[in-house]
Amino acid sequence: MRHKPSKEEFNKKFEEVTLDTEQIFKGKIISLQVDKVKLPNGNISTREIVRHPGAVAVLAIYNDKMIVVEQYRKPLEKNQIEIPAGKLDPGEEPKEAAIRELKEETGFDCGSIKQINSFFTSPGFADEKIVLFFAEDLIRGEMELDEDEFLSCESITLEQALEYIKEEKISDAKTITAVYAWQIYKLTGKI
Known part of the structure; x- marks a missing residue:
């Protein structure tokens, strides 16, 4: 052995x-x-x-659709469709940051939220760690964007998400990870 x-x-x-x-x-x-x-x-x-101080991302499901935001990403010089996400503030717990980012970027509050996993985005040169959460029992509210944030919020089906990955409208690791986690959840009922 x-x-x-x-x-x-x-x-x-x-x-x-x-x-x-x-x-x-x-x-x-x-x-x-x-x-x-x-x-x-x-x-x-x-x-x-x-x-990097670390970040959170949220796979949020509302009426069997994934909540996403579309925003311009300067390093890529194009718009991207992504799940709600943001950096941790000093001393902030990831769960609280996830709830905050979901509310700010989408207007949704969640009745339940749990951690799916965490991962490093580019360990060859960066220490950024993203903690991915799953939010359900969503309650619609008003977005609370930062003054330098310009984005729109929508909800998409799993089929749309998979098509957006093929089209590279979704091309970031956190959102692709979330889409596949959602697909597994739909197949097995487990996240």
């Missing part, structure tokens, strides 16, 4: 030891640093790392 490594043993297997860190940029949301690291073979290399 093979030895199952502990979490610590697993994380040490290919560890890169940080020798020096230089902060290059510090913005409102992200920061960029360059780390000089010692590789497992003893060689020295550099790693460019984007630091």
Whole structure:
């Protein structure tokens, strides 16, 4: 029988030891640093790392449709259809952030919300972690957008969501993950 490594043993297997860190940029949301690291073979290399406070996203179902927002994404230079999401405020718990973002971006309050999973968006260069939630028993209300947010809210069927993925109207990892989680939920009744 093979030895199952502990979490610590697993994380040490290919560890890169940080020798020096230089902060290059510090913005409102992200920061960029360059780390000089010692590789497992003893060689020295550099790693460019984007630091992010973390975020939440919400798969919200209302009348058997997924609530989505459409907004312009400057890095992609195009509109995207996405599930409601946003960054964590300092000290904020992910569940509270998910409830807040759902309300702000869509106007919906939820009767129940539970965590589905969490994932890192781009672990090759960033530490952003998104916690994905599932919200049901929605109650329609008014959107509360930030002053620099411009978006529209709509609800789409699973078939529309799958078509939007093919058309790349939906092309971000959090929304694609949510669509497939919803598809599994519709097939099994479990999230």
